[in-house]
Amino acid sequence: MIQAENxxxxxxxxxxxxxxxxxxxxxxxxxxxxxxxxVTIVMGPSGTGKTTLLKVLAGILSPQRGNVVVLNQLIETHxxxxxxxxxxxxxxxxxxxxxxxxxxxxxxxxxxxxGHGKVLLGLxxxxxxxxxxxxxxxxxxxxxxxxxVFRLSGGERQRVAIARTLLxxxxxxxxxxxxxxxxxxLALEILGRIRQAAAQEQITFVMSMHRVGLVREFGxxxxxxxxxxxxxxxxxxxxxxxxxxxxx
Amino acid sequence: xRTNLFVTALVALLLGVVLGELGFFDGxxxxxxxxxxGILTSEMFPPDANVLPVxxxxxxxxxxxxxxxxxxxxxxxxPLSVLGTRRLFSPVVSSLARLAAAxxxxxxxxxxAIIFVILVGLGPLAGTFGIAxxxxxxxxxxxxxxxxxxxxxxxxxxxxxxxxxxxxxRFVYLPEGANAILTQLLFMLEYNxxxxxxxxxxxxxxxxxxxxxxxxxxxxxRLATVLLLILxxxxxxxxxxxxxxxxxxxxxx
Numbered sequence: 195m196i197q198a199e200n201x202x203x204x205x206x207x208x209x210x211x212x213x214x215x216x217x218x219x220x221x222x223x224x225x226x227x228x229x230x231x232x233v234t235i236v237m238g239p240s241g242t243g244k245t246t247l248l249k250v251l252a253g254i255l256s257p258q259r260g261n262v263v264v265l266n267q268l269i270e271t272h273x274x275x276x277x278x279x280x281x282x283x284x285x286x287x288x289x290x291x292x293x294x295x296x297x298x299x300x301x302x303x304x305x306x307x308x309g310h311g312k313v314l315l316g317l318x319x320x321x322x323x324x325x326x327x328x329x330x331x332x333x334x335x336x337x338x339x340x341x342x343v344f345r346l347s348g349g350e351r352q353r354v355a356i357a358r359t360l361l362x363x364x365x366x367x368x369x370x371x372x373x374x375x376x377x378x379x380l381a382l383e384i385l386g387r388i389r390q391a392a393a394q395e396q397i398t399f400v401m402s403m404h405r406v407g408l409v410r411e412f413g414x415x416x417x418x419x420x421x422x423x424x425x426x427x428x429x430x431x432x433x434x435x436x437x438x439x440x441x442x
Numbered sequence: 443x444r445t446n447l448f449v450t451a452l453v454a455l456l457l458g459v460v461l462g463e464l465g466f467f468d469g470x471x472x473x474x475x476x477x478x479x480g481i482l483t484s485e486m487f488p489p490d491a492n493v494l495p496v497x498x499x500x501x502x503x504x505x506x507x508x509x510x511x512x513x514x515x516x517x518x519x520x521p522l523s524v525l526g527t528r529r530l531f532s533p534v535v536s537s538l539a540r541l542a543a544a545x546x547x548x549x550x551x552x553x554x555a556i557i558f559v560i561l562v563g564l565g566p567l568a569g570t571f572g573i574a575x576x577x578x579x580x581x582x583x584x585x586x587x588x589x590x591x592x593x594x595x596x597x598x599x600x601x602x603x604x605x606x607x608x609x610x611x612r613f614v615y616l617p618e619g620a621n622a623i624l625t626q627l628l629f630m631l632e633y634n635x636x637x638x639x640x641x642x643x644x645x646x647x648x649x650x651x652x653x654x655x656x657x658x659x660x661x662x663x664r665l666a667t668v669l670l671l672i673l674x675x676x677x678x679x680x681x682x683x684x685x686x687x688x689x690x691x692x693x694x695x
Contacts (some may be wrong), residue, residue, distance in 0.1 A: 289599025293617040306604020314612050
């Protein structure tokens with residue numbers, strides 16, 4: 195088991211095995227502990243199961259064997275809804291609804307604590323709207339709230355996705371390669387905002403990433419996933435020997 | 443490559459055999475048909491404008507039936523399609539919803555009209571219900587398939603916020619599917635206008651009754667007026683569809 199240096203563990207996986215098809219294991223006996231309030235980066239070549247690992251940690255996929263414990267709660271014993279405020283998930287393509295505005299997308303982060311009455315008519319409590327605006331402001335796109343998502347640039351969409359997750363008030367955020375399509379400067383800026391949010395709100399960020407330059411800059415805690423297993427630190431050949439753009 | 447050629451040849455052969463059985467290669471019969479077409483066309487012109495008040499009133503009834511029937515069908519089909527979405531409901535629930543839609547769809551709209559004439563009597567109300575029933579069967583399937591095709595990443599991201607099924611329908615399925623939902627609804631409305639113009643044949647109101655009378659009394663010039671009116675409505679529907687798509691659909695699908 196890979197133990198984090200920090201005593202406060204936000205997320206722990208114990209002997210996790212996962213396969214989409216019978217015994218074709220993508221994750222093999224994965225055990226890891228992730229420190230609270232830090233940015234952990236999971237590295238590894240494409241196709242090694244980084245997305246699968248994040249989905250299992252987020253409770254979207256159930257492992258065939260083993261447990262995932264988030265903030266001392268066993269994931270299997272809770273429904274997704276009861277965990278909602280604790281775990282945020284940002285998929286690789288961000289999972290935004292293109293036909294809705296940036297503000298509406300951010301407000302979706304509050305759905306877990308909103309009922310069905312006025313919300314189904316698109317009317318969210320004022321407090322939530324104010325917080326959504328604050329989240330957009332924090333991401334530097336407060337003026338883009340009324341823009342439809344399909345009109346936003348790639349970088350703006352990333353910020354909307356993070357703002358949505360922040361409104362969810364999570365303790366753990368799992369983000370899958372979500373800055374991989376951005377240029378270096380923009381990726382650095384967005385990761386900077388994430389680090390700021392992680393420190394301010396004591397949020398634990400777990401991100402999969404294959405751009406070594408970014409990982410060196412931001413990874414407080416780096417794990418590498420290869421052949422279905424996690425190892426601490428960078429891939430064995432070392433980041434200096436790889437292209438700064440891609441590992442795979 | 444060889445397999446493609448073989449399949450193409452096989453389909454061509456099958457088509458030839460079927461067309462032959464249907465009388466497609468009976469030259470004398472086809473020539474007779476062309477001559478009759480000439481006679482029929484000459485008897486239809488010029489269209490008789492004197493029937494415009496009668497035909498116009500019947501046309502308005504047809505449009506009313508189509509509009510009310512389509513919207514009623516849409517309102518019923520929407521929840522049925524949500525129930526038929528396998529991502530949201532168990533296989534038992536979604537299969538039952540899809541089976542219901544398939545059952546409704548199996549019955550042609552003309553037969554639905556006859557059933558409702560029996561149930562609620564002659565007139566446009568029967569036609570409206572008939573159109574609504576057929577619309578439910580068609581749209582429920584189309585929309586359920588559409589919802590199932592929604593990007594799984596969007597579903598996962600929104601689901602992980604703790605959104606309920608109702609939230610997902612309102613904030614993911616509806617906006618993500620808006621283009622297709624509206625396009626299919628407009629198509630259905632246009633289809634129903636054409637379909638409902640013959641529902642009068644079975645006493646379910648609208649233009650069909652007028653058409654039937656003119657056909658039986660061989661008043662083809664009057665029939666031509668009715669057909670031109672239907673053409674105008676279908677063209678107007680096309681224009682309306684284009685306008686709605688332009689103004690209400692934004693994200694490229």
